[in-house]
Amino acid sequence: MSQLRYVVVEGPIGVGKSSLARRLSEYWGVRLLAENPASNPFLPRFYRNLASNGLSSQLSFLLQRATSAEQMLDGDLLASPLVSDFLFEKDALFASLNLDEDELALYKQLAQRLMPQHPAPDLVIYLQASEEVLLKRVAARAIEYEIHFPEVYLKRVHGAYNEFFHQYEAAPLLIVNTDHLNLVEGDEDFELLIRCISEMRGQRSYFNKSA
Numbered sequence: 763m764s765q766l767r768y769v770v771v772e773g774p775i776g777v778g779k780s781s782l783a784r785r786l787s788e789y790w791g792v793r794l795l796a797e798n799p800a801s802n803p804f805l806p807r808f809y810r811n812l813a814s815n816g817l818s819s820q821l822s823f824l825l826q827r828a829t830s831a832e833q834m835l836d837g838d839l840l841a842s843p844l845v846s847d848f849l850f851e852k853d854a855l856f857a858s859l860n861l862d863e864d865e866l867a868l869y870k871q872l873a874q875r876l877m878p879q880h881p882a883p884d885l886v887i888y889l890q891a892s893e894e895v896l897l898k899r900v901a902a903r904a905i906e907y908e909i910h911f912p913e914v915y916l917k918r919v920h921g922a923y924n925e926f927f928h929q930y931e932a933a934p935l936l937i938v939n940t941d942h943l944n945l946v947e948g949d950e951d952f953e954l955l956i957r958c959i960s961e962m963r964g965q966r967s968y969f970n971k972s973a
Contacts, residue, residue: 773889783847
């Protein structure tokens with residue numbers, strides 16, 4: 763991990779960010795900071811009815827991330843290197859995607875009060891995949907609370923992530939197209955990724971393996 767003390771793996775639903783973050787933390791022998799979507803009681807309801815449950819689901823995630831940010835500020839989380847499977851800025855991304863105008867205004871007021879400042883990562887790894895691949899991966903993992911997952915929502919998330927990272931400049935960014943990669947179980951692909959990370963220079967780099 764060398765000079766990298768805080769690495770974030772991000773990407774849309776189903777792309778494999780949590781699995782890769784876990785593998786990187788094990789490979790480097792560092793701590794893992796992971797989201798816990800299963801602890802959000804509003805998420806299954808949100809997938810069944812996006813319009814009615816967006817705000818409650820969003821605020822539940824906001825509280826989770828605010829707690830993690832507070833732990834970072836206290837120095838406990840960053841006392842040693844870590845890998846995370848979420849970027850703090852994703853909270854505002856999903857809020858803009860899921861909330862109507864009045865709900866978004868309320869969310870922003872609460873986020874301003876609840877979310878403390880947090881350190882920028884030393885590296886963000888953005889995992890991309892086509893919409894078709896994402897849908898297949900969501901179906902394959904068969905998570906109970908995703909049984910009502912709406913395909914049209916995944917397409918909106920996919921587009922929002924692409925737009926967000928097209929403009930992202932807060933930290934060095936490695937963009938990885940995962941359509942033809944197996945970064946969780948494939949040792950060769952994983953080693954290629956590790957090499958890309960170690961050889962990365964500058965603010966933005968790309969890793970794309972053709973079929």
